[in-house]
Amino acid sequence: MKNKSFILIMILPTLILISFIILYPTISGVLLSFKNYSLFNFGNIKWIGFENYNEIFSDIFYIDVIWNTIKWIFFSVFFQLILGFILALLMKEPFKGRGIYAGLVFYPWAVSGFAIGLIWSWLLNGQFGVINDILMKFGIIKKSINFLSDPSIALYSVILVNIWYGIPFFAIMILAALQSIPNSLYEAAEIDGAGYFTKLIKITIPYIKPTLINTVLLRIIWVMNFPDIIYGMTRGGPAGSTEILSVKMINTVFYESNYSLAAAHGVIIVLILLIYTIMYLKLTSKKEFNI
Amino acid sequence: MKKFILLLVLVLSTLMVFSEEVITLNLIEAFSSPWRTPTLNKIIEMFETLNPGVKINVISPPYETAYQKINLMISTEQPLDIVEIGDWNLSTLASMGKLEDLTSYINSWSEKDDLIDGVLEAASIYNNKPYLLPHGIFVKTLFYRPDILEKYGINTFPKTMQEMYDMAKKLTESNKNQFGFDFRGKGYPTSFIDIVVTSFFDDIDPNNMYLTKSEKIIFEDPRAIEALNFYVSLYKDTAPKDSINWGWDEQVNSFVSGITPLLFQDPDTTGMLNEMIPGKYKTAPLPLGISGKTYPSFGFVGWGIPNYSKHKDLAWKFIKFVSSAEINGYWSKAYGALPILKSVYEYDSYFSSDIFKGWRDMFNSEHYQFTQYPLDNENWGKWNEFQEKTMQQVLLGKLSVEKCLKEWTDFWKDAGLGK
Numbered sequence: 001m002k003n004k005s006f007i008l009i010m011i012l013p014t015l016i017l018i019s020f021i022i023l024y025p026t027i028s029g030v031l032l033s034f035k036n037y038s039l040f041n042f043g044n045i046k047w048i049g050f051e052n053y054n055e056i057f058s059d060i061f062y063i064d065v066i067w068n069t070i071k072w073i074f075f076s077v078f079f080q081l082i083l084g085f086i087l088a089l090l091m092k093e094p095f096k097g098r099g100i101y102a103g104l105v106f107y108p109w110a111v112s113g114f115a116i117g118l119i120w121s122w123l124l125n126g127q128f129g130v131i132n133d134i135l136m137k138f139g140i141i142k143k144s145i146n147f148l149s150d151p152s153i154a155l156y157s158v159i160l161v162n163i164w165y166g167i168p169f170f171a172i173m174i175l176a177a178l179q180s181i182p183n184s185l186y187e188a189a190e191i192d193g194a195g196y197f198t199k200l201i202k203i204t205i206p207y208i209k210p211t212l213i214n215t216v217l218l219r220i221i222w223v224m225n226f227p228d229i230i231y232g233m234t235r236g237g238p239a240g241s242t243e244i245l246s247v248k249m250i251n252t253v254f255y256e257s258n259y260s261l262a263a264a265h266g267v268i269i270v271l272i273l274l275i276y277t278i279m280y281l282k283l284t285s286k287k288e289f290n291i
Numbered sequence: 292m293k294k295f296i297l298l299l300v301l302v303l304s305t306l307m308v309f310s311e312e313v314i315t316l317n318l319i320e321a322f323s324s325p326w327r328t329p330t331l332n333k334i335i336e337m338f339e340t341l342n343p344g345v346k347i348n349v350i351s352p353p354y355e356t357a358y359q360k361i362n363l364m365i366s367t368e369q370p371l372d373i374v375e376i377g378d379w380n381l382s383t384l385a386s387m388g389k390l391e392d393l394t395s396y397i398n399s400w401s402e403k404d405d406l407i408d409g410v411l412e413a414a415s416i417y418n419n420k421p422y423l424l425p426h427g428i429f430v431k432t433l434f435y436r437p438d439i440l441e442k443y444g445i446n447t448f449p450k451t452m453q454e455m456y457d458m459a460k461k462l463t464e465s466n467k468n469q470f471g472f473d474f475r476g477k478g479y480p481t482s483f484i485d486i487v488v489t490s491f492f493d494d495i496d497p498n499n500m501y502l503t504k505s506e507k508i509i510f511e512d513p514r515a516i517e518a519l520n521f522y523v524s525l526y527k528d529t530a531p532k533d534s535i536n537w538g539w540d541e542q543v544n545s546f547v548s549g550i551t552p553l554l555f556q557d558p559d560t561t562g563m564l565n566e567m568i569p570g571k572y573k574t575a576p577l578p579l580g581i582s583g584k585t586y587p588s589f590g591f592v593g594w595g596i597p598n599y600s601k602h603k604d605l606a607w608k609f610i611k612f613v614s615s616a617e618i619n620g621y622w623s624k625a626y627g628a629l630p631i632l633k634s635v636y637e638y639d640s641y642f643s644s645d646i647f648k649g650w651r652d653m654f655n656s657e658h659y660q661f662t663q664y665p666l667d668n669e670n671w672g673k674w675n676e677f678q679e680k681t682m683q684q685v686l687l688g689k690l691s692v693e694k695c696l697k698e699w700t701d702f703w704k705d706a707g708l709g710k
Contacts, residue, residue, distance in 0.1 A: 127545060128550070143466075149534070234477075235477060237679070238687060239680055239687055255672065257358070
């Protein structure tokens with residue numbers, strides 16, 4: 001019993017701190033979503049039940065937002081993983097100038113997502129964008145592509161930038177895992193006559209599998225909650241074609257100044273992520289992913 | 292002894308300097324920008340020099356979140372003495388009951404009669420009381436590039452919407468990356484759409500742009516169908532397709548580079564254009580619609596005083612200083628907004644140059660009727676995003692003009708407008 005009290009006393013400061021910085025904002029955010037707290041209601045704030053949620057689910061554009069979010073997460077994470085993996089493999093072996101090369105590869109990670117969005121919105125501009133100019137000069141296209149204003153390609157344009165932005169994260173994580181693989185495994189495989197791809201499939205990937213799974217699953221959470229690039233490039237337009245859940249939430253604050261409705265959007269995002277996290281924890285706790 | 296007296300004098304004078312009470316006024320601005328904030332700081336320096344013992348602490352939130360910050364700071368009575376208020380958040384702040392009614396201050400102000408007509412009325416949209424004194428006026432006008440138009444044998448500017456469409460179409464050669472009209476698709480395109488749509492009417496309510504004089508919502512009127520179809524043609528036939536995704540930055544850049552030589556914009560655009568293409572642009576009145584009228588909105592931004600401020604008189608002293616003819620002229624010239632005092636237009640030849648012809652002619656013509664948005668309507672905040680998104684869908688062919696107008700009508704009926 002004494003031991004239990006001692007443990008409780010020791011973790012109390014942490015509990016108090018967590019309550020202040022996580023629990024309080026979360027609870028007040030959930031409570032806010034059941035009120036009518038908006039710019040035009042400062043004098044008449046009251047409890048309105050599920051009205052904000054009703055408004056969200058009766059929005060004819062909401063299904064498009066969810067669909068955009070799924071595409072945004074899937075394509076972004078899939079290509080970030082593949083390209084990050086390739087980059088990590090290329091950087092695994094020491095070579096001259098590796099430091100400079102690594103610096104260039106990791107550069108996007110050092111810049112703010114919003115600034116990246118703004119820069120790319122100019123690069124991809126249909127009238128005076130550098131990308132169109134380069135493609136035309138090389139004869140790849142004859143007419144400017146409206147990367148951000150054509151709704152059929154706008155979402156893929158922002159995804160492309162997000163892939164570019166997220167590759168370094170995967171490269172860093174995977175590179176660290178690759179460097180932990182004992183060389184003796186490869187040496188033994190080489191003695192047995194294994195080639196590059198056999199070593200990749202039989203040694204490299206199984207060895208770093210836990211890192212790959214953890215990184216992908218964590219990255220999905222981050223990408224879902226990452227409106228910066230889209231906000232800098234299109235603000236969710238044209239006609240909502242690049243609007244994902246987190247951008248919708250920001251637009252609700254900036255355009256409508258409706259803090260309660262934005263909180264309701266936030267609660268929905270949290271609920272989705274909560275379900276996802278439970279699945280994630282169950283998945284990662286299985287022994288088959290541990291070596 | 293002499294040394295002792297000298298030391299005593301030094302110590303006493305130092306004590307006097309440090310014991311003088313310094314009053315700090317907190318000022319928050321709403322439109323911070325690299326073009327404008329340094330000008331505000333220079334004016335503050337002048338005021339502080341003229342008023343020893345007064346210090347002004349400037350809070351400059353990022354432009355995108357400034358209104359939210361101001362509204363929250365005022366609602367929670369955080370220390371503020373001077374607050375910048377725009378027409379779009381005036382009703383919100385005034386309805387909280389946290390703004391000082393400036394009537395008595397303005398009535399005792401010696402330059403009051405020099406204010407241009409309509410400024411005080413426009414600033415008194417809430418309960419007919421002036422809760423702010425505007426420091427700049429915003430009215431959209433037509434900017435054009437004579438150098439580009441001349442290349443196409445055009446030596447004038449369009450006087451009507453139809454002339455503008457014809458001219459813009461003549462200028463459009465998409466294969467040469469040359470277009471006519473500088474379109475705005477995102478970032479509050481509201482006033483841009485509404486200037487075109489209302490120009491098809493001749494009976495707009497001067498107190499509410501979305502109502503006719505018979506209190507009918509304009510979007511359920513057959514003239515709105517014609518107007519919106521015209522707007523769609525303007526985009527499809529004369530503007531870069533990419534401009535559906537353009538805000539102010541892209542618009543101005545396209546105008547500066549000459550890709551789109553016709554532009555509707557506010558006067559604060561002049562500050563940037565004077566730096567980038569001095570002498571290469573002019574302004575003209577907004578083109579008239581088929582009704583023979585055009586209905587620009589009369590935007591304004593000004594300074595107010597929170598009623599819980601402990602230094603209201605000193606805050607007014609600063610507002611009075613900023614609004615004096617000399618400072619207002621300097622401010623408007625650097626910032627680009629239209630001055631609020633008549634005398635500024637007379638004493639400074641800059642305001643009688645070609646750059647300001649568009650506004651001068653509009654102010655002196657009966658064909659232009661200034662109207663107001665329903666800014667105090669609870670649904671106003673939602674409207675901008677809704678109108679932008681639905682309008683973009685129309686431009687992309689995903690929504691018909693008729694369906695869009697029906698949605699706009701329903702929106703405003705739900706908000707309590709119209710008969």
